Amino acid sequence: METLQQMGAGFGVAFTPENLLFVFIGVLAGTVIGILPGLGPMSAIALMIPIAFGMDPTTAIIMLAGVYYGAIFGGSTSSILLNAPGVAGTVATSFDGYPMARKGAAGKALAIAAIASFTGGTIGVVLLMLIAPALSSFAVSFGPADYFALMVLGLTAVVTLGGRNITKGLIAAVVGVMVSLVGIDSQTATLRFTFGMPELYEGVKFLIVALGLFALAEVFSMLARRGAGGADGAMTSLRLNRRDLGRIAGPTGRGSILGFFTGVLPGAGATVASFLSYSMEKRIAKDGDTFGSGNPKGVAAPEAGNNAAAVGSFVPMLTLGVPGSGTTAILLGALLVLGVTPGPMMLSDRPEMFWGLVASMYVGNIVLLVLNLPLIPLFAKVLKTPRAVLIPLVVVFCVVGVYGLSFSVFDLWLLLGFGVVGYLMRQNGFPAAPMILGLILGSMMERSMRQALQISYGDWTTFVTSPYSAALLGLTAIVLVWPLVKRLRSGPKAPAAGASPDGAQKEEDTASTP
Template identity: 80%
Template sequence: MLDQLVQGFAVAVTPQNLLFVLIGVLAGTVIGILPGLGPMSAIALMIPIAYGMDPTSAIIMLAGVYYGAIFGGSTSSILLNAPGVAGTVATSFDGYPMARQGKAGKALAIAALSSFTGGTIGVVGLMMIAPSLASFAVSFGPTEYFALMVLGLTAVVSLAGRDLVKGLVSAVVGVMVALVGIDSQTAITRFTFDLPELFEGVEFLIVALGVFALAEVLVMLNRRGRGGARGGVTSLRLSGRELARITPPTLRSGVLGFFTGVLPGAGATVASFLSYSTEKRIAKDGATFGRGNPKGVAAPESANNAAAVGSFVPLMTLGVPGSGTTAILLGALLVLGVQPGPLMLTDNPDMFWGLVASMYIGSAVLLVLNLPLIPVFAKVLKTPKAVLIPLVVVFCVVGVYGLSFSVFDLGLLTAFGVVGFLMRQNDFPAAPMILGLILGGLMEKSMRQALQISGGDWSVFVTEPISAALVALAVLSMVPSLVRAVRERVAGRSAAGVAAASAGRGAEEDSDRAESLRS
């Protein structure tokens, strides 16, 4: 392992890859600071730059964008109480109160140090666990792959929001888009409406830029008013006592966040909330959480960065994205001609270990850059919409048009932008749609192969041990959402019944009063 890591550093420290590490983490940090533009939009915007690059350099840059966005998202959470990314929502619970108490500098320094620690813990875990998981996954066949993809899809759907039906609808739409084009086995056209431009299917980049970046532009146009940074940034220095206070929760949350990120569908957001609630329960001063407790900043920041790295374990070793962001990364890798999976470590060892080594370098670069540049990054929050919106639109148009030089693709981009906007307005999660798009074709292929091997016997998906276990986990992952939905419906009916009964009693009393007045 150490020899392979040394080989990875030999790949990562080349001038070209060092430059792309720097570009990735800087771009991710700046985009992560901007409220609304999260890592998914950031990576979608960077895919046109990665297109045509060396695959190793491309994945190093895109990974830097991912954990850079998670790293930088804490700035707006602390300064404005406006989380730059979903994974930093929990950071605002104590970070914003610290800023209002005049401790914004300390809060930002704690966030930077905790993010670095959590990211490092995640990279160590990735280095130690990924090879073993890949060796185990070599035994996977079409049946196991289909079950694994179902697990990844249902886990994200169940964690996509409170409304399970909307998550399922979003995922189904993504699968339908994935099936557009000519069927490779039967040569039958599906969902093409006799348009030749759709015979080869819908490009992933068009959907990603439309649903995330262009939809975000429409949301910003629809949103009235603009925010600005409140006040300046105070001293960043932390005392030895303060460092000793945040060290245990930072280490605990880093480990917890990594294993949460490894689970398909969990991701940085779940990891940050889980670590925050855990530290609040076990801390002696748990009652002060939410009022500016430094532990409440350290725990979620360590967890979300560790989870961001942990999500690369299923992506690189199984070819299954663990979150919406890694789904976009998977699409980018497929565009670059790289198929992540069990053979990744044997077929492309330079890419895998170069990525691991670049994460060590990227985490150090983020720490060195962010501490002195925190006041500068804070000014990005004042970027006027009149400048930001045209830049995003131009990037989307140039990126899509550069794929095939087709005006039809620009029309698709606009259509998916409108779809993404409507989804946000009606609380439909976008992550299940992207995963459905990525996994739809692969699920169909694995399902067909499994059925051909079994002679059309559908029971093969529940008789094979690994497949049966994965299917069971997929079902169990949806149980909490189903239980919650049933409880909410029962509670709603009970509340409606009480209201109706109360209204009935009120009407009866009014009738009796009127009768007595007439008498």
């Protein structure tokens, strides 16, 4: 009841003409920046801080937050159309979004992304409103051992992302983990695999690898095909029918909830959330084997996940005063400059700000949907652009995006390098997605494991004495063993019934473990 009352007051704050205007400006700027590959919400927010300075702090945070979730919302557009992720959180969207676009269903894919984003964002805000105060205890409940277990569970997605050839998928994932280790080791301050180049001290930036492996590699493939790939098929209807909506309802709902809670954990963020949502859906969907070749569920799940996570990452910032992601770290810095200390006292000291922000997110999400849906036919037409124009454009976007991150020419060479690697991987049947997954999760997994062991003085039981960690590792075991069990159950019947008593024995053993 009290929450409702405060929410009412929050809408009062959000609906002042000034705040409505700035939430609109924020999400508009965010979507545009999100659509352009490589330009992330981080630099956008940093650029807008001077504008925010001198504003009422509530209005400022409403606008800056709008930039953030607006960018995640818009980021799917270039993932789907060009295979060039607009922001890191939308890499997973391209796995099925881009194949859909190539099959002529670009409009449909964009519409699904917009609806899933909207739903994810809105479910996130509802959860934020209802349980934010309680969530702060959830956000701190994850220790290093638990993060390690979460990352291990995430890595099992390699099996689902790897396509037909699991060996090649695993090789790609290991390479991804290796790339994630480059730089100053945070646990010992030792330089690893930097070859004396200061540009590598802080590691290889995720976006460079993603743009190289996906966008540039695609450009190279297009060039190699010399247009022999032909037209991308007829444009199908942009409208989603009731059946389409029914198909994506489940993935969207599950992705939203999983994404939100992943976002709440400091450090996990929208990218991890989108991968977790994607691989969960692929595993539980009846048509899971069509993921990766243009299944609408594969667009809905990560999009719902990353938008819900963007909202979830406000929980640690607003309730604890600690950033949950790189972008919220910048937001936090901006708030400090504006004279507001976000943290546990914010809810009681400045309720109008907290609830005003939450209410503005409802508004922002609606604005985003209204803003993006009518533009879809326009966006979809980008695919009708002749290759001769499209290819240079994609290259320009990638280069500008990467250069804008650090103003470093070195990074451009890295981009080119990963583009070539991505092309060679494609030619030889190595999937890129597991490599990206290894890159995202690898360093965090390693760091968490070493932190956990440092705290426990080398005692490995720390990974099973923490309930979260034990549960997550148990889940990992089930995920890995289940396909074997399924195969053993159905397998022996066909070729030689009763010929393998060993197999039957094993089946019983594994089945009893969970």
